[in-house]
Amino acid sequence: MDVLSQLLGSGVAVGMIYAVIAFGYQLTFATSRTLNFGQGEALMLGALVGLSLVGHMNYWLMLPIVMLFGAVQGAVVERVAVRPAIKSKSEFGWIMATIALGIIFKNVAENIWGHDQLPFPSPVSQTPFTVLGVHMVPMQVMVIGGALLMMLAVELFNRRSIYGKAFVATASDLDAAGLMGINTNLVITFSYALSSMTAAFAGVLVAPITLAGAEMGAVLGLKAFAVAIIGGLNSGVGVIVGGLILGIAETTTAYYISTGYKDVPGLVLLLLVLAVKPAGLFGKTVIKKV
Amino acid sequence: MLAIKELYAGYGMVQVLHGISIEVPQGKVVTLIGSNGAGKTTTMRAVSGMIKPSAGRIVLAGRDITGKPSHKIAKAGLAHSPEGRRVFPTLSVTDNLRLGAYPRLTLGRPRGDVDGDLDKVFDLFPRLRERRDQLAGTLSGGEQQMLAMGRAIMLNPEVLLLDEPSMGLAPLLVEEVFRIIRALKERGVTMLLVEQFAAAALNVADYGYVLENGSIRCHGPAEKLKNDPAVRAAYLGQAH
Numbered sequence: 350m351d352v353l354s355q356l357l358g359s360g361v362a363v364g365m366i367y368a369v370i371a372f373g374y375q376l377t378f379a380t381s382r383t384l385n386f387g388q389g390e391a392l393m394l395g396a397l398v399g400l401s402l403v404g405h406m407n408y409w410l411m412l413p414i415v416m417l418f419g420a421v422q423g424a425v426v427e428r429v430a431v432r433p434a435i436k437s438k439s440e441f442g443w444i445m446a447t448i449a450l451g452i453i454f455k456n457v458a459e460n461i462w463g464h465d466q467l468p469f470p471s472p473v474s475q476t477p478f479t480v481l482g483v484h485m486v487p488m489q490v491m492v493i494g495g496a497l498l499m500m501l502a503v504e505l506f507n508r509r510s511i512y513g514k515a516f517v518a519t520a521s522d523l524d525a526a527g528l529m530g531i532n533t534n535l536v537i538t539f540s541y542a543l544s545s546m547t548a549a550f551a552g553v554l555v556a557p558i559t560l561a562g563a564e565m566g567a568v569l570g571l572k573a574f575a576v577a578i579i580g581g582l583n584s585g586v587g588v589i590v591g592g593l594i595l596g597i598a599e600t601t602t603a604y605y606i607s608t609g610y611k612d613v614p615g616l617v618l619l620l621l622v623l624a625v626k627p628a629g630l631f632g633k634t635v636i637k638k639v
Numbered sequence: 640m641l642a643i644k645e646l647y648a649g650y651g652m653v654q655v656l657h658g659i660s661i662e663v664p665q666g667k668v669v670t671l672i673g674s675n676g677a678g679k680t681t682t683m684r685a686v687s688g689m690i691k692p693s694a695g696r697i698v699l700a701g702r703d704i705t706g707k708p709s710h711k712i713a714k715a716g717l718a719h720s721p722e723g724r725r726v727f728p729t730l731s732v733t734d735n736l737r738l739g740a741y742p743r744l745t746l747g748r749p750r751g752d753v754d755g756d757l758d759k760v761f762d763l764f765p766r767l768r769e770r771r772d773q774l775a776g777t778l779s780g781g782e783q784q785m786l787a788m789g790r791a792i793m794l795n796p797e798v799l800l801l802d803e804p805s806m807g808l809a810p811l812l813v814e815e816v817f818r819i820i821r822a823l824k825e826r827g828v829t830m831l832l833v834e835q836f837a838a839a840a841l842n843v844a845d846y847g848y849v850l851e852n853g854s855i856r857c858h859g860p861a862e863k864l865k866n867d868p869a870v871r872a873a874y875l876g877q878a879h
């Protein structure tokens with residue numbers, strides 16, 4: 350029982366990281382029907398930039414700087430890799446372009462920070478504690494809280510501000526949004542900035558648990574992609590539930606079966622969802638205009 | 640107010656408009672009539688920047704807007720209520736209307752009294768006031784049309800383009816749409832109107848243009864077009 354509750358704690362924390370990266374995939378998909386396949390690398394860069402900064406400054410000052418860095422990095426990805434592909438009406442060009450940029454980012458990171466997994470300081474105490482019978486370390490709580498807060502902030506922005514509504518309008522009808530006076534190209538760039546900012550933030554959150562290194566992004570990015578597909582590319586609740594399912598499945602499988610098989614349940618689930626409900630467990634078919 | 644000069648436009652390799660010229664003077668209602676596929680919607684799309692003209696000039700309130708992106712044209716004061724309504728289904732009625740005023744809310748255009756104008760739109764469309772918090776996707780077709788028109792008015796536009804506002808509506812609602820167009824005209828709104836009900840459009844308009852296969856076949860005061868035998872035979876027999 351004790352072990353199970355620990356597994357749950359870490360499963361939920363890992364799951365929320367998947368959820369917040371998957372949420373980033375949704376942001377760009379909403380505005381432009383494109384995904385940043387370098388999302389994992391945005392996370393990795395966030396973690397490593399954070400690591401370099403945190404030696405020189407307060408952790409809480411480092412966080413907004415890393416987020417700003419992530420936003421700029423995302424805007425660059427959109428301008429360099431996505432916009433030209435959309436402009437030339439190349440249907441799949443953005444896939445290759447975002448993957449290519451991701452690889453470049455990874456190579457750059459290897460040259461700057463090397464190939465090793467580096468320890469990342471935790472801003473909170475390492476002493477485990479118990480909430481509702483679940484054993485957790487404070488960093489896990491911070492990961493869960495931070496991820497939820499990030500998604501909530503974006504959601505609030507979309508609902509409350511006129512710019513957020515412009516974002517929603519662009520996502521639902523690009524041409525009509527343009528007629529409203531909304532600069533839809535800018536909104537798409539912004540969605541990439543927001544998406545990479547979220548990933549960079551997730552990188553800093555997860556690094557104290559996983560260690561930071563140039564390799565860290567690839568697997569996380571892929572798993573989060575699976576979560577986005579499992580949960581549905583347009584469902585906020587979906588990515589949270591999908592993230593939790595995957596996170597808990599992984600930690601429990603690793604313990605009860607074998608670490609070697611920890612990725613299997615999630616991928617089996619992914620295959621099942623694709624076969625049975627391709628729009629995702631919570632994916633809704635968008636309301637069609639009459 | 641709006642001047643279209645020798646406009647050529649189309650889709651990809653397909654030319655649809657072959658050098659058309661249309662003038663919409665300030666405070667007037669001008670209607671563009673023509674059968675299905677004549678190029679009416681294409682004209683409106685080229686004016687509002689949804690497609691890029693291949694040649695010609697479009698001038699709005701003295702400013703050349705030819706080939707500019709839609710959002711800049713909207714900021715210059717052109718509102719376009721597009722064919723097929725195109726309301727934002729996942730946003731509330733009020734949010735849709737406020738987005739119509741987006742350039743005013745984001746300082747792209749003089750702000751004025753946005754909330755007051757919202758109230759005026761609700762006066763014009765009482766149904767929308769009742770459903771202000773409802774998602775636009777859950778409205779009936781008629782209500783969505785009202786919303787699309789209301790949203791365009793929220794810009795406080797120099798010129799309002801209305802593309803088939805009565806399309807697919809029950810006869811009673813069609814009358815309602817024309818009542819609203821009249822009300823807008825009385826307020827001095829400058830309009831370019833495309834309508835399948837050519838007779839009704841010529842009744843409300845000051846001036847009319849007849850578009851055939853992407854060229855202007857004739858134009859003149861609405862009164863005169865209504866009595867033109869050729870126009871009567873081709874367009875005023877029945878709605879099409």
Ligand SMILES: Nc1ncnc2c1ncn2[C@@H]1O[C@H](COP(=O)(O)OP(=O)(O)O)[C@@H](O)[C@H]1O
Binds near residue numbers: 676678679681
């Ligand atoms: N999106 C489009 N892509 C290609 N051709 C189009 C498109 N929209 C309209 N057309 C063509 O352009 C011509 C004019 O269409 P349109 O302007 O919609 O006519 P109208 O509004 O007068 O009925 C038609 O032949 C139509 O098939």
Ligand SMILES: [Mg+2]
Binds near residue numbers: 679680681722
């Ligand atoms: Mg049409």
